Amino acid sequence: MLNFLIATNNFSDDFLKENKGNNMEFMKCREDTTTVDDSTVYKAIDTIKSYINYREDIGFKINPDTINIYWNGLESLQKNLKVNSNVRDLPSNKDALTFGYYVNTFFYDRAILQELKTYYMPILLWWKISNVILIRPTEITAKMERDCLIEDGDRFYLKVNRIKHSNVVKNAVKRTYLLILDKLEITRNIYDLIDNYKNLTNGYGNSQTLFSYKATFELRKYLINLDENKYSFLGDKKMVNNEFSKNLKSNPEYFTIITLDSMLRSFYKHIIKGYYKDNSIECCVNLHDTRHFAFTSLMLQGLTPVEIAIIGGHRRVFSQDSYQSKVSYYVDSEIVNFISARRLGVDFSNKSIKEIIFSKPVECFKPLEQCRKADDDIGYCTVDIKSNGMLCENEEFCFKCSKWWCSPTEDNYDLMRKYIKEKCISPLMKKLAVEEGCLNEIINQMNPVDLDGVLRSNVDEDREFKTLTMDIRRDTHNLLDLKKVLLDLVPPKEVKKIEE
Structure with a gap:
């Protein structure tokens, strides 16, 4: 230096x-x-x-x-330097989704005392917010004010104090930066979760930050006094009082990233492993991992790296070392949401391959010699454009077209499942992996331009990025549909088993 x-x-x-x-x-x-x-x-x-x-x-x-x-x-x-990426390996999709499952399960578990749920509620809010919004752990703990919600008609916003807002010396010369957004739109669901947490913790005293340290302390003390053996994982009475005394020397009206990190580790150890007896998670999610999930979500919505950086409160476009695209996690999390919704009785237009096959008539409505073999080599295409103008409804996947027919047998069902896995899903996943690699290269080479003192996207780079993300969105959509087709969550009303 x-x-x-x-x-x-x-x-x-x-x-x-x-x-x-x-x-x-x-x-x-x-x-x-x-x-x-x-x-x-x-x-x-x-x-x-x-x-x-x-x-x-x-x-x-x-x-x-x-x-x-x-x-x-x-x-x-x-x-131009050849160095290994400093980005740590993220938890597997299974580990991350398992954690998300237990977060949702815990807060809807009627057997759990409300005070314990409220104690761990910062974990729920961090998980829900940071999975869809690029936000640093410090910004959600020490920087987010108690009064952070904005309601404007039917739209809802979150005020964010970015840590890179600096106190600049008067008349100091500044370089060009990206714009910084400190108001981000959120869903009604996230708005209600935050509002509920505030209502539950208002009675514990004043808090400058959204998360209340005073509530955290008082809830721990209450639970330990209620049943010191049952809630021994929260500490003992002497330890809790000593801990609060130490914080009084600083400022108990402020929550910190250290407190949230400790709470996260406690949730893994005492709730997932201890209460639910699940030791299957090999790699735990840390507070910084969710930015990669949020990055992928924003990218699949069509935002450019410059736009994503602005939403994330960055002053410059980040390099590929800063974020990893996790399309596979996005796909798997959408599948989990789909399964959960189906089990709750939500109706979808998606039909499983089992429903498709066993809803077919035993005999094809037209002679097979007048049909052509479908691309899957299992069913038949009954489209006859010349005689009645019937058009193919799905050129990519024949089995999703109503003009596709196959004999409704268990053998054909097994063959179609194998075909979808090996000939449709596997090649698509390989294609997505290549596309993600290309996307990271584009991000790494991006050079925003200076317009009136503010960094903006380069038009040509934007065009290249958006073209590739459109391909990724299309392939991701197809992959989601194919995985949903394999799910047999709701048995068809009438399953015909044909004896051969």
Whole structure:
């Protein structure tokens, strides 16, 4: 860092003129780069960029155009370095969905005392909010104010205090940044959950943050006094009182990320493993993981990286190291939601392959010699455009067309399940994996443009990104439909078993 400042004479214009924009010359402030591995150079550049951010926040008395050149040069060099991603491996879809299942189960479990539910309610709110909104754990714990809800007619919003809002020195020169949004639209369901939590915890004293530390403390104390053996996992009376005394020295009106993290680990250990006796989770979700799920959700809605970064409160477009696309998690979570809704009696137009096959007549309504074999090589296409103008209803998957017929037998049912898994779902999942890889490459190479002091999307890059995300959305939709088709949640009213 010091070598860099000396070599560039504190980000001088003269250094840039002498090197004529050669990015590699930026690193002459260090030892010879040929003797240093890419990972070390990458970390050194990160240190310099962090210093630039710090100087900007306290007031950088240097021409912003000059700083932009330095910043872009450092980023360009960084992109050409071969380093391993620092993004940790996310929990498997199964582990993440299992956690989500128990979050929902716990708060709808009538056998659970309401005070215990209220104690763990910050976990529910964090999970619901951060799965759909790009928000940092600190922003939802220490930065989100108690009065964070906005109702405007039939629309609902959440006020967010972004941690990257800096107290800038007056008249300090600033570089160009992305716009920062501090009001985000939410669903009525999330609005009601937050409002309910506030109503349940208002009686425990004033809180500057949405999550009430005073309520957390009082609820723990109440439960321990109620049954110290049953709720021993919350601590003992002496420990709780000592803990609150320590927090009184700071400010108990503020919730912290440390408290939420401790609560999350407690939920895993004492609720999922202890109460529900489930030890199947191999990798636990941490507070930072949900940003990847939210990123995928926003991407599948058609938002560009710049738009997603703005929603996430970032001042710059993030690199692919910052976020991982998790389309497979999105698909699996939608399947779980679909299963839950079906079990609750919600009616869908989706028919399972079992319903489709066993609803077919035993005999085809037209001679098979007048039909053609369907692409699945199991059923037949009865479309006859010349004689009656019947058109194919689904060119991708024959079995989803009403003009498709097969003999309603158990053998055909088994063959169709195998066909859908091996010939439809498997190739589609491989295609999506390739598309996600291409998407990450596009994100990593994106360079927003400066328009009137604000960073905006590059039109050509936006077009390329949106074209690919449209393909991903279409393939994701098809994958969801195919997985739903294999589910046999509601048996058909009449299942005909044909004896051969």
